[in-house]
Amino acid sequence: MTDTVNLRRRGVVKFVFWMVVATSVMILTIHSYVSGQMVEWFYHRAAVGGYAVNVDLFKDASKSQPATLQVVTGEEINGLVAIRVGKGDRLPRHTNGVISDETLAKGRRAVVTGATLQVFVPWELKDAKGFKFKDSFKHKGVETWPWAGVWNVLIVALLGLSLGLMAEGFTDMLGFKLEKIQHFPQRRGTDV
């Protein structure tokens, strides 16, 4: 009886502690995502030379109604503008796509004339669903910040650990004691 009471008490402490840790990790992750921090880490550097753009601003671009972007310089994409980047350059803020020089040279999806860049297709393929998915141009031409990978793994490890220990605390709290499984038949004491 005392064992069960002790188990339950330890279970409560364990459950509450790890629940607080797990909740904090989740809130940190959600905040990091919603505030745009993770998105910036994701669109970190240009993988190819070209023009950094915000693809969400020209979703309805077509051959008959191309989107016209002004080529500017700066650290941030505001509105229908494109900023010249070289391979390996840090991407300006609010960038989520790079129109590569190779694409511009082909001239089918986008062309640059002087200080303007005309785009004839949406750069994010919203019709890419199910098994008919196509690669979205949005993700090509960008490189993720490598340390974001370390951050992801640490978050996932901490979350897994805290949730697992929280679950252990929960079953202890209920007084549900799990015995180790007997994998093999018990050996008799007289065995040589």
Next chain:
Amino acid sequence: MFDFVIAGVQAPIALLMFVGFTVGIVGGFIGVGGGYMVTPALIVFGFPGYMASGIDMTHIAGKGLVSTLRHRQLGNIDWTLALTMVAGTMLGVELGVRTLVYFKKAGTAGIVLLVTSVVVMFTLFLYTQIETRRSHRQMKLLETQGRDPGRELHTSSLPKLFQSINLLPIVRCRTARVVVSMWVIVLVGAVTGFLAGFLGVGGGFIRVPALVYLVGASTHIAVGTDLVEIVFSGGYGALRHSIEGHVDMMAVLFMISGALFGAQLGSIATAYVRGPAIRYVLSYSLILATLGAAMRLVYVLSGQKAPWLSLIAVMLTLGEMIFLCLFIISLLYFARRNRRGEWVPDWVKPLVIT
């Protein structure tokens, strides 16, 4: 619906949590990450293929840790076996991811992935199903003779063959009660790790049968030990996929939230069953996943012209997860009924612990 800004899709949160929950049950029970089920499901929800792979691998690392902690409590982990295999697994995963990136750049990743997964899964299904049915029959026979079949029985002669390889150093795995060359363990880890990295999965559906049929561990210990590997291979794979830009952390978060509950149920259910029950569920998961992959392959090869093929592939992809969950939950239900002396089907009795 949630707008996954990084993945560039909108998908229902409830479905992601549901997938996490169902695969959590299956993963906790048979020691797999569930990637061969989750990756196609994420593609069905609209995530690009490489994103589906990366999200799945990252969520597997977290979910694997949840299941590992529970299996540690149950005594299902042989740490010597697990830690010996890690180096081989990590090397294998790295090679697998590099191979995937090569095929991705060549534009043939989709077809190659599908063909490889169909061939590997079907072969494993055949062997596991045939061997498990033999074990089930032997256990039934022992029960009718009034003898206790014990927690585990398998009829494969392969473990003796691999344990007879005398390449030094020899490793003694105390929990699994196996004595085998370190190189056998490392090789098992490397091959399964390669397939895991290439297919974007944890590798459990290959590693669990390998641990049982090649190394000679019992199914429960194979499940628990494999989950340790999945944490390492999943974590390393998650790092590589994140660096390549394949991971949307919000999708991972939703899936792990569902997996928390599923993993507990699946892991605890192993305490109620014998080894062949776990191997049955593993073989069913393999054949259903093979059918789903084969449907998708036919759909892709047919030039994506027959929408009914796509519908069948979707139903198989989602249906297999639900089927496996229902089967595991029913085994747990029958096990508890059996313990209370209530009626259970005859085929269930040799599979559950009284």
Next chain:
Amino acid sequence: MTTPTTDTVEKAKGGGIMKWVLSSMWAYWFLLLAVSLGCAAGIYLIWLKGTM
């Protein structure tokens, strides 16, 4: 000995059919598969039909 009521007989019949299905591993397997594919079809119709 009392005669079983109609309800008890009906319950026994229903229970008998269920027991027959459960008694066969293959029948049970197919039952679960049918239920699962049905749920999958439901999920497809509710959430995924318009997106594929």
